[in-house]
Amino acid sequence: MAKSWVQLVLIGVISRNVIASSTCQNATITSCEQCMAVDPDCIWCSDPLDESELKKVNKVRCRSRNSPGNCRTFIQPKSDTIYVDPMEQSLMPRKFNITLRRNYPYNVSLEFTRPEYANIDLFYLLDLSIKGLNYFGNFS
Structure with a gap:
């Protein structure tokens, strides 16, 4: 039983790598921007090339993160958060x-602390469809 689970996991990992690799090496991808939009596992090989090499390999510079080939330098941007207002507030x-x-999941953590002696105005976005109107009476 355990052996079959191991085989199933290995098949899943291998097939995911093959699918990502073939998706990234699509012949229609000719720019770094297109490469980044295809799949979160795609990277763009940024090794300097001379003119003759550029004509041959331009369409295969987009590669899978799991199989970058002989690429030494590559572009692989990550999602990033910059906190602009770090002062202590009730909502942080x-x-x-x-x-x-694109197509890369990202989580943002928010913290809310209720001020001890302050009223709170709570704004709730509610659509006015039939489904939203069912809950409208609860907000009084």
Whole structure:
């Protein structure tokens, strides 16, 4: 039983790598921007090439992160968060900038602490469809 689970996991990992590799090495991808938009596992080989090599390999410079080949330097941007307003507030952070890579999941953590002696205005976005109107009476 345990042996079959190991085989199943190995098959899943191998097939994921093959699918990502073939997706990244699509012949229609000719720029770094296109490569980054295809799949989160794609990287762009940025090794300097002379003119004759560039014509031959331009379409295969997009590669899978798991099989970069003989590429020494590559572009692989990550999602990033920059906190703009780090001061202590009831909602932390109040303001931030996020740079996201397409099709790449990213989580943002927010902290809310209720001020001890302050009223709180709570704004709730509610659609006015039939489904939203069912809950409208609860907000009074």
